[in-house]
Amino acid sequence: MKNTTYKKKQGERQVQLIEQGAEIFSGAMNRGLASWKEIDGRIKQAESRVVLRGEDREKNLYGPIREDVIQYVNKSHISWWHMAGESNKEVTAHTLSSQVCCFNHLFMIRNDEEAIKAILRNAAGITFDEILPSFIEDNTLISFEFVFDNKRLLNERHETRGEKCTSVDALVYAQKDSEKWLVPIEWKYTEAYEKKDAPSYHRYENLVSVDSRLPLWLSLYHQDPYYELARQTLLMEKIIEKHPDIAKKFCHIVIVPKENTEMKVDAEKFGFSLKQEFINGYKIIDPSDFLLPVKDLYPELIEYLESRYW
DSSP: OOOOHHHHHHHHHHHHHHHTTOGGGTTOOBOOOOOEEEETTEEEEOSOTTBBOGGGGGGGSOGGGHHHHHHHHHHTTOOOOOOTTOOTTSOOSBTTOHHHHHHHHHGGGTTOHHHHHHHHHHHHOOOOSEEEOOSSSSSOSEEEEEOOSHHHHHOOSOOOTTSSSOOEEEEEEEEETTEEEEEEEEEOSSOOOOOOBOTTGGGGGGGOOTTSSSSSOOGGGGBTTHHHHHHHHHHHHHHHHHOTTTOSEEOEEEEOOTTOHHHHHHHHHHHHHSOGGGGGGEEEEOHHHHTGGGTTTOHHHHHHHHHHTO
């Protein structure tokens, strides 16, 4: 991952909130180490004040959902994104985690059907008749770190939610005019990529069918973030192909903050690589715009997100 001006700005924001004792972090403290510096003309992140103390790691999550998220992750056998030295069994202490960011934005509304319809109508321009229960787990309308039959569909070695395979940050299962849809949501926060070839890109080269949104397995898809988005595209297509009873269509949504211009350009570049007839099934939206339809329904959540992220 690259360090960028946007990442620096967001890091400084988290540090300020922590060190001011803001209610957002429920009194959590950071590690108190040096933060940002410039080396050889590039912004570098040192051992960092954006990382909470180990005992405060759970305070990285929005207070009202904290216990429920941890319980959900444990029950669903989801791996937490983690830094070196951290366990994938615990919430990361890194305040710039996009996985934590996704939970903080979406978990509160995970079973509010009308709210989910509203944000999808806003982001995708699709008015769904119904949001269906997840087909991979119980008691939620949004599945986080979604995987499904990855070994068979994508020839992957693992199917661990959140780690070592194609895992979608969030997925909504919906219906419109008697047709079932998959709505994968990829959540980006401060990400920016070095554009290095992924070691396993050859695995996916022969999975692109004539009906795919991908024209071919382009060399562009050898590198993240295109590699990740292309794999998610293939996973949705293979679910529809091999499990037609589950869904017939999908709409891919990528969440990118407006100010993260480098990531936004990359997300747009992936969209331009798709076959022309499928471009309307790929949407990019800022997180504050994504949740705009529920602003009045969840004022305390929106206040938290505005203070911490937006």
